[in-house]
Structures are given as C-alpha cells and as structure tokens.
Amino acid sequence: MNQAGRPRVLLPVLGCALFGVIALVLLVPGPGAARPSADHAQSNTTAAAAPPASVPVGTSPALETAAAKPSGTPAGTAAASAAQPMPSGAPAAADGPGADPRIEAEFQAAHPGNLSPQVAAEVRDLTLQVWTAETTGVGRERWPAYFPPVKTPLRPYTQVRVQAVSAHSVEGRVIVELLWAGADPSGAFQDRRPGLLAVARTANGWEPVR
Secondary structure, eight states: OOGGGHHHHHHHHHHHHHHHHHHHHHHSOOGGGOOOOHHHHHHHHHHHHSOOTTSOTTOOHHHHHHHHSOOSSOHHHHHHHHHSOOOTTOOOGGGSGGGHHHHHHHHHHHSOOOSOHHHHHHHHHHHHHHHHHHHHOTTGGGOTTTSOOOSSOOOOOEEEEEEEEEEEEETTEEEEEEEEEEEOTTSOEEEEEEEEEEEEEETTEEEEEO
C-alpha cells in the first residue's frame, strides 16, 4: 500500500475511538449528580421511625390505657369515707373511754386535789353515782333531799360517763370538779363537759349537798 492511502485508512479508526471517548464522558456522572448524602439518608430514616404526632414520644398507648383504668380501690373512696360525719350521739374515735385515763391525769395535774387517797376514792365513787343520776335521772330516789321532785318530765342525757375527777376540801365540804361525756337530749355528743359537785360527810356517810 502506498503512503498516500494511509490517512484514508486511519480516519475511520480515529473516528471510532473519538466516538467511544465521547460516549464514556456522557455515561460518567458529573460532580453535580452525586449520590444522596448520609445526612439526607439518616433524616429519612428518622422521619420514618418517628411515632405519629397523636402519641407522645416514649409513651405506649397500651400503658396509657392501663393507667387510665381505675385501680381496685378508687383513690376518692377513702377520702369520701373520712368526710362522712359521725353518727349523731357517737363519740369521736380519739375521745373514747380509752382516752379517759390520760384526760384525768392531765385534769388532775391542772386541778390538784388535797384529799388522802382513801377519801379521794370514796368521793370519786359517790361522784360517779350522783352525776349519773343528775344527768340521766336514773337513781335520783337515793338522794331525795338533793333531787327534789320535778313537775316537768326530765330530758335526760345518754351515753354518760365521768372522764376525770379532782376533789379538794373547802370549809368542811369537798368540792368536786369533773369532766364528763354524754349526748344531750337532741342526740349531740360531746366530751370534756365541765361539772361541779359538792359533797359532805354526814351520819349516813358521804352525801351530795347544795
């Protein structure tokens, strides 16, 4: 082959090579066509994993339902029971007969007596009987001079008990200060009611006097 024909043979070969290079350039993505960034992928993953707006984060609907159900003993039951008034005529729990020794000790400390233990015991026994007759009407016949007949029916107290007694001698008689509990004729109960009684020693022993 002569040298004049070589350029004619190389032209098709160079054209094919140039076409291949252009095709490769077109197939390789440029700098602006980069893959999605890691931050963008993480953002999509977080959005997909987030709970709906109606359910607070970290709260299970099942737990909310269980918490909303009332327990076996409603919280308001104890408060409602405590708010119920005591039945008419019933003493308060803290002031029942079990509290009487403490009440008497405090009362005697504030109102000390001056009788011997034996006389104080005799006066106390009489005081319990006379004060019961005074407030309930039961046993008044034992002391007719002290309890004169009444023309109108008595309106007695109920649930009567003497809580504390303190006695001291004054001018030949004994003055008894006392605290007592009882329900009045209307049924209202009250304790630590004050009372005063005078007794004296007679030929028949200790008697209430006015």
